[in-house]
Amino acid sequence: AQSVSQHNHHVILSEAASLELGCNYSYGGTVNLFWYVQYPGQHLQLLLKYFSGDPLVKGIKGFEAEFIKSKFSFNLRKPSVQWSDTAEYFCAVTWGTGRRALTFGSGTRLQVQP
Amino acid sequence: DGGITQSPKYLFRKEGQNVTLSCEQNLNHDAMYWYRQDPGQGLRLIYYSQIVNDFQKGDIAEGYSVSREKKESFPLTVTSAQKNPTAFYLCASRMGDPGYTFGSGTRLTVV
Numbered sequence: 380a381q382s383v384s385q386h387n388h389h390v391i392l393s394e395a396a397s398l399e400l401g402c403n404y405s406y407g408g409t410v411n412l413f414w415y416v417q418y419p420g421q422h423l424q425l426l427l428k429y430f431s432g433d434p435l436v437k438g439i440k441g442f443e444a445e446f447i448k449s450k451f452s453f454n455l456r457k458p459s460v461q462w463s464d465t466a467e468y469f470c471a472v473t474w475g476t477g478r479r480a481l482t483f484g485s486g487t488r489l490q491v492q493p
Numbered sequence: 494d495g496g497i498t499q500s501p502k503y504l505f506r507k508e509g510q511n512v513t514l515s516c517e518q519n520l521n522h523d524a525m526y527w528y529r530q531d532p533g534q535g536l537r538l539i540y541y542s543q544i545v546n547d548f549q550k551g552d553i554a555e556g557y558s559v560s561r562e563k564k565e566s567f568p569l570t571v572t573s574a575q576k577n578p579t580a581f582y583l584c585a586s587r588m589g590d591p592g593y594t595f596g597s598g599t600r601l602t603v604v
Contacts, residue, residue, distance in 0.1 A: 388533065413593075423583070423595045469535055479543075480526055480551065481585075481593060483535040 381406045383472050385484035392460050393492050400455040400487050402444075402470030412453040413471040413481065414444055423469070429453065440464070465491045495520045497596035499584050504601045506571070506578065514569045514599045516584035523588060525567035529553060530581040530598075539582075542567055571601060579603045 382405040392398060404410065414426040427438025434446040444455045453470060467488050471481040497518045506512045516525065524543045528536040538551030542561040556575025561567055567586075571578045584596040 383535075385535075422597055425593070471536075479524065479587065480538050480541050481536075482538070483528075485533060485535040 381472070381474055381482055383470055383482050383484040385468075385470050385487050387487045388485065389488045389490070391490045391492065394462055395459045396491075398455070398457040398460045398464070398489070400468055400470075400489070402453045402455065402484055404451050404453070404472045404482075406474060407448075407451065409475040411473045412444070412446060413473075414438065414442070414453075414455050415469045415471060415483075416466045417469065417486075418466045426455070426468075460489070460491050462491050462493045465489060497584055497586055497594055499582075499596035499599050501599060502597070504599055506601060506603050508603055509573045511570055511572050512578075512601065514571065514582055514584075514601070516567045516569065516596060518565050518567075518584075518586045518594070520586055520588065520594060521564070522586035522594070523564070524586060525561070526585040526587070527551070527557075527559065527567070527569045528583045528585065530583055536583060539569065 384403045386401045412429040415423045416426050417423050426442050427436050429436045429446045437443045442457050446453050467486050469486045470484040473479050500515045526541045527539040530536045537553050539557050540551050540559040542548035545564050548559050548561050558570045579602050582599045585593055587593050
């Protein structure tokens with residue numbers, strides 16, 4: 380079955396530390412890749428997406444992600460986190476054609492300490 | 494402003510009762526989706542509809558039902574057959590790619 384794995388469930392960092400959150404998906408072929416963020420009490424927001432082209436994707440708020448096809452990975456990075464980045468982060472994938480529904484990972488809760 | 498409206502924001506249900514969650518969009522999107530969010534499990538797909546009068550089961554459809562009689566509306570009924578209905582429910586819609594828009598969610602609690 381198609382699945383998405385996020386191996387870091389809870390990450391605690393100090394402000395200015397660098398961030399990398401892992402995301403792997405189970406099945407090859409044509410994929411569209413997304414990272415969403417959910418701040419406490421708020422809607423899901425799209426951070427960035429990859430459909431094709433340059434595998435290094437830049438998103439909002441200084442986030443970026445790199446698509447590595449050979450590793451089925453789409454890791455999220457930020458060079459220097461801020462307290463305001465405290466949130467839950469979800470990786471999501473859609474595969475080729477068909478239902479086009481996002482399949483989400485289990486999420487990573489990021490806590491940034493001042 | 495275009496968007497998705499989910500109501501109510503909080504819902505309490507007695508065990509054994511059916512309850513319907515509303516999802517309305519004014520984005521003219523063809524596809525609509527229902528997800529369930531539980532702590533530590535991310536979002537899981539319950540049902541989706543790619544066009545009016547058609548819908549498909551997602552990954553965890555048991556105990557749920559939907560209808561899609563109008564393009565802008567995709568209500569979800571949580572039936573008494575759903576064994577663990579307490580959760581946060583999110584509705585989404587899509588037109589093309591990446592085009593996903595999410596509602597603000599309904600938190601359902603069984604009392």
